[in-house]
Amino acid sequence: MPPNKKKGEMEGIDHRMVKVNGITMHIAEKGPKEGPLVLLLHGFPDLWYTWRHQIIGLSSLGYRAVAPDLRGYGDTQSPESFSEYTCLNMVGDLVALLDSVAGDRETVFLVGHDWGAIIGWFLCLFRPEKIKGFICLSVPYKPRNPKVKPVEGFKAVFGDDYYICRFQEPGKIEEEIACADPRRVLRNIFTGRKLGPTILPKDNPFGANPNPNSENIELPKWFSEEDLDFYTSKFDKTGFTGGLNYYRAMDLNWELTAPWTGAKIQVPVKFITGDFDMVYTTPGIKEYIHGGGFAADVPNLQEVVVIEDAGHFVNQEKPQEVTAHINDFFKKLQDKDNNKSF
C-alpha cells in the first residue's frame, strides 16, 4: 500500500487537479487511457467518492472513468457568489474538462446522479454533439416552465418547508446543519429511507434523533464508518455553502435558460432509480416517468429501470447492479455505432 494513501481512497484511482473555465477542479480517474470515456457527475451533498464502485467496475471493463468534484465541492474550487453556480457555469466547467481529458474522442458517455443528473440534462441540451449516451440516476428531466419560476413553483406545491425552499436563504440552513451536527445530518441523508417530498420543518429539520447515542445505530452494509468519515472530513473542510449555491441559483438558472424553452433532449438516455428514492416517491414524479411525459420530452429515452429495495443513493446501495446497467447501455450504443460503420 502506498505510504501516503489518503483516508477513504481506493487503490488504483488517480487524482489530479485540472484548470477549467476559470476554476481549479479535482478529478478522480481510472481505466485504460484509450478506453471509451465515462464522465460521472455526483449530486448533493456528495463528491466524486459516490462513484468509487463504478470507477473500479467500469475501468475493469475497459472504460476510462472520470469523476470530478463539481464546482463548490470537495477539493474543487468554490467561487463565492451563487451567481457563479448556474448550469451554464457548470457545463462550462465540464466542456473545458472534456477538452482536457477526452483527447481525440469526439463523444463521451455521461452518468449523472441527483444534481449531477440535472447538470447532465443541461449538458445534453447545450452540447448534444458531445454525448454518445446519458445514464440518468434519480432525477428525470424537468422541462422549463416559462410561466412559473422554480422556487415559487415548489413553494406552491409543497409549501415553505420543502427542502428546496428551506435552502434558499444564504447561511440559514448551514446554521441548522451545524446545530444538528454535520456528521449526523450526512448519515441521515445517505442512509435515510424517508419517502418524498422532502420536508424540513423549522424545528428539528433533519429529524435528528436528539439521542446522543444515535451514533451507535448500525449503518447499512453498503455505507461504512470509513465512508461517513470521508464525507464528514470533506464537508467539515468546505462547508455546505458551495453545494447549496446550486439551489440558490435555481431561479437565476430559469431566467438564463429561456432559450431552451420547449427544447427536447435528443441524446440516447437510460433512467435508473431506486423504488425508495425520495425523488421517485415525490407526488407527480412516477406519473411523469411512466405516464408518457418523460418519453415525450426525451424522445430517445430507451430504458427506465426501477431497482427494488434501493433508496436515493442507488449507485452506492446496489453498486454492481448499477455498474452492470451502465455497461449494458453503453455497450449497446457502442455496438450500434460499430454496426453503422459497415
Add this chain to the structure above:
Amino acid sequence: MDLTFDHRFVKVNGINMHIAEKSPSVAGNGNFDGVLRRPVILFLHGFPELWYTWRHQMVTLSSLGYRTIAPDLRGYGDTEAPESVDAYTSLHVVGDLIGLIDAVVGEREKVFVVGHDWGAIIAWHLCLLRPDRVKALVNMSVVFDPWNPKRKPISSFRSFYGDDYYICRFQRVGLFDSHQKKMGFTLQEYGEIEAEFAKVGTERVLLELLTYRNPGPILLPKGKRYDDPVSLPSWLTEYDVKYYVSKYEKNGFTGPLNYYRNMDRTWELMGSLSNAQVKVPVKFIIGDQDLTYHIPGTKKYIHEGRFKSHVPLLDEVVVLKGVGHFLHEERPDEISKHIHDYFLTF
C-alpha cells in the same frame, strides 16, 4: 411605396415586446390562412437602432411572399426595458426570440433570420443555442467570434483600444457593497455615459453614430465637443431621424447600453458553448467601409478559412465596395435581393 406596417405587442419571456410586421397582402378571396403559412423572416436590429432600420427590406420582401417580422429588441423602442442591468445577457435576448417565434409563428417552427450589428451577435447566439429553430441566416457586419477563454471582452477592449473605446465608455460604473457582493446581489449600478449623452443631446448622439464612416474604432474621449454640423447621408432622411429621436428621447439609452454592460457576463456563461460550431446555413454580407471589416485580423478571418471552420455551412461571403456599417439602409434593394436570392434556395 406602401410604408404601412402592422404593429402589436406580444408577451414573451416575461417582457412585453413590440413588433412590426409586414405580410404578403391578403388576396381578394380573403385567404388569411395562406399568409400564416408563408415563410417567416425575423429581422434583428442593432445599436443604436430599432425595428425601423428594416423598413425597406420588409416592404420588398413581403411583396415577394415572406411574412416579415421585426421586433424592437429588449430595452429598445417600444419594447419593455427591464430595470435590472443584469437582465440583458444574450441568454435573455435569445430567450425573448424563442418566445416570440413560439408565439407568432408556432412552437417547433423554424424561421429565416436576418441580423445586423448587435442583432448579428444575437443571431449567432440564437443559432448556437437553438439551431433547430433557424432555417437559414443572412448576417451582416459582425462576424461570428468564437468563444475564447483567454479573451474576457471588456479587459481585452481596454488593453487593445484604451479607456476611450466606446465599449469601455459604455460600461457600468458602480460600487459593490462587499457584503452584498458576497450575497450575490448586484447594486443597481449606473452608467456615466447616459449623462454625457444627455448633455450632447439625443439627436446629435444618434446622428454621430448613424453617420459614422471612419474605418477606425469609435473613440469617445471625455469632454469631446460635438459642435461641427453633421450632414445627412443620402440614405437617412429627416423623417427617419425624427423617428429614431422620438423613440430614443422617450426611452433613453440605458436599455441598449445594458447589452454592452453584459458582454463579460455573457462571455462567462458562454464557456458552455466553447468550440461549438454554428450549424445553420449562413450568408454573410459586409461593407468594405464598415469599421468592423477593419478590425485587425477580420479580413484574414473572413477570407482565409477560419470563419468557415467555425461556421461550416457558411455558403457565401459578400463584400460590398464603398459601403459602410448600415449597409441595409445604404443599399436597401441590393441587400433585399441578396436575402431573397439566398432564402429562395431553401
